[in-house]
Amino acid sequence: MMKKAVMLVTLSVFFAPLCFAKKPAPLPIKPENLKRHVQYLASPELEGRKPGSPGHNTTVSYIESQLDSYGLHTWIEEKTPWMFWKSTIKNIIAEVPSRSHPEKCIILAAHYDHYGDLFGDHLLGANDNATGVATLLEIARILGQNPVDLGATVHIVFPDQEEAFISGSKRIASWLGLTCQQVVFTMTLDMVGKGFFKGFDNHLFVFGAESGQSLPELVSEGKKLQGAQFSILDAPISVLEVFGVARSDYASFRSQKMPFLFLTTGMPATYHTAADTIDTIDWALHAKASKFVLDTLRSYPRLSSATFGYIEKKKQKPDYLAASRQISLLMDAMLKFPGENRLNSRDMKWMKKKQQKWARATKAPSLWELQRAVVRIITIVGRNSTDKASYFKSIIGKLL
Template identity: 35%
Template sequence: MSPRRLLLAACLVSACGERAGPAQAPPVAATPPRPATTPAPAPTSCAGETDEPAALRCWVELLAGPALAGRDNGSPGGQAARAAIITGLQAYGLHPAGETGTFEQPLPRGANVLARIPGRDPARAGEHVVLAAHYDHLGEHDGVVHAGADDNASGVAVALAVARRLAADPPARSVLFAGFDAEEPPDYLTPTMGSNHFLARPTLPREQLVAVVCLDLMGGDLWPGHRTPLYVMGRETFAVRPEPGLADDPRLPVRAMHLRLVEDLPHGRQAFSDHAGFFAREIPSLFVSTGRSPHYHQPTDTPDTLAYDKLHAAVAVVEAHVRVLADMPDRPAWSSSQPLAAADAAVLAELLAAALGEGGARGSAEFGGLARGRAEADLARARALAAADRPPTADEARELVRISLRAQCLLAPDHEMPTAACLLL
């Protein structure tokens, strides 16, 4: 990846590479599957595991296990992952929502997994809240498997647990489980990306898609020793904001954050996961993530690096958001006005304070030396804007975005983005 693309990937919740503009999906010629050096086994599943924490770990270890060789889309490992997920969805009682009465929607390479939980209210069951998580990863590079435990076996495991709960007690609106394939490069933000392909060729009427909750990178920490919150981004895209009223969990603090703070890059706005196509079509969008850990897109992204108590706590958070959206009396509606709030400054201040090691926190090594003075000034400014208790002005909002980008850039390892380059943002 080039240095410029590494800069773009340095965001808290970055999932992939550079955006090439809003992706429209014209017909695409089929491409032969990529070779896999490790043959995948016959598909298995964790559907029989009734203990939820054990099931979460089982799904991560299955999907990110060595036998699936990184789940590159179109590979035997990707096929085995897809088969395992479908087996789980069938066992949980979900209905097929793919093509020709199946759970699959074929892609030029690989396939999406689509399943439906019918809503209990006949008047609203034709409207669908999409619960999305991509299941593919990078596969093998130079003979080294990139297992993709956090990216994104963690998101799939949480989505499956939420789907199981919802199927047992359906909300008013229907829920569409979308296990998207082909989210990673080279398909990222192209017409062949699984979510873009689905939105161009939906398996149910597009006007029935009323909101999306997208999960990506759910079990890691931004730096070692830091208990990274679960960031729920995108509430500002809803005309009536979803407010589940969740209390903090000691296993997993929850923080609302404006999408601009992670997507307003110097060259233009870029969404970092499968919510991108929904956002571009003005479908209200939530993006949920604990952020980009040091293991992101590395061979070290293995099941033993995840915090499974955080994953278990995340299930309740995600379920609550999906239920709020699916039970709203009125259809969720897009908000064209999406201002930043003082609360966004407060979230940034909390992150900077932790990174600087305030209050006994284990700070990030990336916030020492040359970066420390700039980070301390950014922290003071974020605290001042949070204390103002009013919406930031347009200039102040741009200032907050720059503070956020500097912090995110500093969290990238020095071999990806030198500290001096981050301080120029």
Template identity: 30%
Template sequence: MKQNILYSFRVLVLITLCVTEQVFAQAGEETPVPVPVACVRRHIETLASDEFAGRSGASALMAAEYVTDQFEKLKLQPVFAEESFLQVIPGPVDEAGNSTTAGWNVTARWTPAGAQFPNEYLIVAAHHDHLGSRKSGIYYGADDNASGVAMVVEVAKSLIRSDIKLDRSVLFVSFDLEEHLLFGSRWWTAHPPVPLEDIKFVIVADMLGRSLGDLPIDSVFLCGAEHGSGVRKTVSKIPFADTVQPVLLSDDFVGLRSDYGPFRDRKIPFLFASTGQSRDYHTMVDTADKIDFEQVAAISTGLARLIVAIGNQQKAPEWIESPEIDPSEVKAILEICRQIDEHAVEWELTAIQKFFVDQTRSRAERILSQKTITPEDQRWLTRTTQMLLFTVF
């Protein structure tokens, strides 16, 4: 009983701080109001709590209902049949021939007053499901991906409560079944609430608030900007925070990692935001106490600003089929290799892993010394960085 009282008191304090920060942030802002740290913390600690039991199956429905409740409080518009925020994802027919439900996507719409292109949509998305509970315990999934859901909810709140102009509608989406071959986002894009051709840009976040391999890298990796015309340039002008450095990477470098995949397959410009896979990925110790809440809030604020910048462009981003990589992306790979070298002993890397990292670093340095990046270099970087992620982290 005492623990329950203390928990309730802590939640009350966080909610009070959240509201207070939001009120002070609103005064005199011409850009989206900064996302409060206390609000981010409250969402993550709630979704990664014992009560939500790892957010799989029935507890994934709890998470979907939690997100729905947040959207209702913001007075967002439902988009599915019968004025619902929930999209049922059907499961296989059971032995009795009855239909089943595999999961629940959540989607809400916001059309700003005076929008010039109200029937064109931007998407801000994450996935709320995780691995659930097993005999060994709960897979809390704070980084993967309560952090991303917190971003979606708080970006929605920031945009709605800001006195800003936005010329396109925004869909806020929380997918289920990402951990099951992206089935939730695959179902959503196969049965969209708006025509896919009207979706102009998508931001998907997965794993915010830790860092790649727990290396001391204060960066958020933004992957896929190269596929949208003008997106790289727009990102370069967006202030995130002094403590968070946005780093552009080719989506080819990381492979298919999250729910942006079905949109990429349909050639819809996108951006995948992540601070990288921590060493607690898909373990029971991916807990809320390890999250850098300030970092998640700063990234969320930056992404809200990015949505405004792209949403107010006269011409929406268009798909680029075969983009070239940028030297800054090679520099990012080089910096990751250097950080791995510094932590090789701590990580107990094998001789083969060390050799692989050294080879990657050496080739990256050589590529940067050249005047141009050849198609062969680009193919090599793509293969190598994907191997690096799977063999070292």
């Protein structure tokens, strides 16, 4: 007995360093890399990454060369649209293989296109969506340099032409759905580097967890790893989709019945204006949002035996009572800076009334009531916009 114990101790001491050597320490997000990517992607040299422009081509080469340098299998999917005046779609795809479960897929997506010149303005798209691209490039570097089997093949995709009816991601979702036996979940990042308004700069919105089994669990695993100075607000995607209008590439994954999460730090006053430049990016917030994406991804192996199927819209159970409390938190933050957020007395009265009503409620408010509140908040934020016609212009831009 004694001899055996001694041998076991000796063996474990001998092999211990090998066991440790097998599991390298997980690499962290490097904020300086995020900043470098955003600075380049939103530089005048890339001309606002407008499809068809030389700057757009340079963007494609940049993203592809970065992914190549991390040792990932990378390729570009090109598709000529049937409308002759439209530019060729160039989607960029990188793959991180899994040995244990190659048949399962996780999709991470961030569109890289933007507007460039639009009706006399020069839109460089720093927050929209150089920030999302930078986050995924940094995660690609970590997964490439520190290969750990996540229990699913990770497809890191950079869809083109999100700003043109999400046409790039529509293509990716259609063939990836056929390539993967099971898409366990998808994460779409769009604008993850600027606080929604003054007083709301330590938050990330995570929409859509109701679309998949075990997705709420995955989000709460990711949440647990965040510091006290960063909060995740999760809400049903329907709260955001007034009149059913989709907001970003996640809708392409939803159309293919893939569970989806949509991550954003909000739609600030610089949204779709010439003011969306690198000097308005909140680098600390961008780093925190990026860390959440990586933490959530790394939480997946702990839950991989759970079911990750898509839940049909009819069977989803969005929690609108919880959503009303999240919107109430938004109002709290806004009310702390009434001057900077240009609140008038009517806004303040309205917010306080809603907050009181929702705090007392035991039954969920209607979806319409929540959507109207969201639209009103977005409208108030828009008052700080330097470019009043921006939203209208962007809609017209999408048609051209």
